[in-house]
Amino acid sequence: MAASGGSESGGGASAGTAIWGRAEQQDFRSRVRGCLLGGAVGDALGAGVEFDSLAEIRTKHGQQGVTDYVPAYGRRGAITDDTQMTLFTVDGLIRAHVRRDTGAWHPPTDVHAAYRRWSATQRDWGPDERRDEDGWLAREEWLYARRAPGNACLSGLADDRMGTLEKPKNPESKGCGTVMRSAPFGLLVGWEPQLVFQLAVECAAQTHGHPTGYLAAGAFAAIVHALARGEALDTAVQRALVQLAARPGHEETTEALKQALGAVRQGMPSPDRVEALGEGWTAEEALSIGVYCALVAEDVRHGLLLAVNHGGDSDSTGSVCGNLLGAIHGETALPPGWVAEIEGRASILELADDFAMEMTQGPALHGPAAASPAWLSRYPRA
Known part of the structure; x- marks a missing residue:
């Protein structure tokens, strides 16, 4: 796949250029759409059973567990904070690339600003008080809904100080709130893998300061990055393990990924085998x-149902699995009935297409000398 440009997560960006062919652009857009929609579908499948044990799931929904959306937050197909924060990650990454025109280039700052906009959706009644410089996503009324957000995400974004690796927020926290929002970093296919990993790590430390919390986010981003470039999932996991090995405090994340790989060889996939990996x-x-559920998936439907039918954080594990399967197969592989019913589908697709366009055709949309007014209205430089 052609690349649009490399970068660094801190200062000192290097902007490469490459020509994207039409087929490559279409493939990339399909993977972006698949990753974001797939994560949302997995999130929604797990939302209604997030706090149930496997026994409770089977009692309520039959021996096979959930096989379709079940009502959550007053509707079928409802997404949670996992998808909300993922969308704001995308928004922040687009804004970072647009702001590069001003000479400002520090993507963690732009992602942090986007997460702060998400945090406002958890406090405010609606988007009435949003400013023009907040961009279009922050004005989407359907996102102003509190869907069991993690305490570390809320407290980490409660003030305007940005957590860093040197001084992270919530230094003891390693909750899954870092992983479930980090797939979009992997969609930066023009970046080098180590920079994708580093950016995800730096942005995870804004809310979760435990090494396992931020290194798992970096590993997830690195896996998605390899998938978006067309590599196989097992190869992508092996590449992530190599990157992890060089990082202090990697042991828990490394062991967890190795357990996922080992479980593939232990027999037919089952909820019991999923639960042997933890609760999520x-x-x-x-x-x-x-990762395990994506590795053993017979198809997208099978993988997602396996990922949510366990006693644990079903929406987050479903979201992670959906991000992976969507990045591998593209949006046309997702079960159409689930896609049709997902909350916020139009906005998710709109954001996915904007991200794909920015990554492949950014120089045609904006530059230091001239820019599309419509694009700057959507993704202000401020």
């Missing part, structure tokens, strides 16, 4: 379960 409340467990 912590970052490394959510990553392990999501």
Whole structure:
């Protein structure tokens, strides 16, 4: 796949250029759509059973567990904070690339600003008080809904100080709130893998400061990155393990990924085998379960149902699995009935297409000398 440009997560960006062919652009857009929609579908499948044990799931929904959306938050197909934060990650990454025209280039700052806009949706009644410089996503009324957000995400974004690796927010927290929002970093296909990993790590430390919390996010982003470039999932996991090995405090994340790989060889997939990997409340467990279910998936439907039918954080493990399967297969592989019913589908597709267009045709949309007024209205430089 052609690349649109490399970068660094801190200062000192290097902007490469490459020509995207039409077929490559279409393939990339399909993977972006698949990743974001797939994550939303997995999130929604798990939302109604997030706090239930496997026994409770089977009692309520039959021996096979959930096989379709079940009502959550007053409707079928409802998404949770996992998808909300993923969308704001995308928004922040687009804004970072647009702001590069001003000479400002520090993507963690732009992602942090986007997460702060998400945080406002958890406090405010609606988008009435949003400013023009907040962009279009922050004015989407359907996102102003509190869907069991994690405490570390809320507290980490409660003030305007940005957590860093040197001084992270919530230094003891390794909740899955880092992993479930980090797939979009992997969609930066023009970046080098180590920079994708680093950016995801830096942005995870804004809310979760435990090494497992932020390294699991980096590993997930690196896996998605390899998939978006057309590599196989097992190869992508092996590449992530190599990157992890060089990082202090990697042991829990490394072991969790190795357990996911090992579980593939232990026999037919089952809820019991999923539960042997954990419950998904912590970052490394959510990553392990999501990776395992994607590795053994017969198709997207099978993988997603396996990922949510367990006693644990079903929406987060479903979201991670959906991100992976969507990045592998593209949006046309997703079960159309589930896609049709997903909350916010139009907005998710709109954002996915904007991200794909920015990554492949950004120089035609904006530059230091001239820019599309419509694009700057959507993604202000401020």
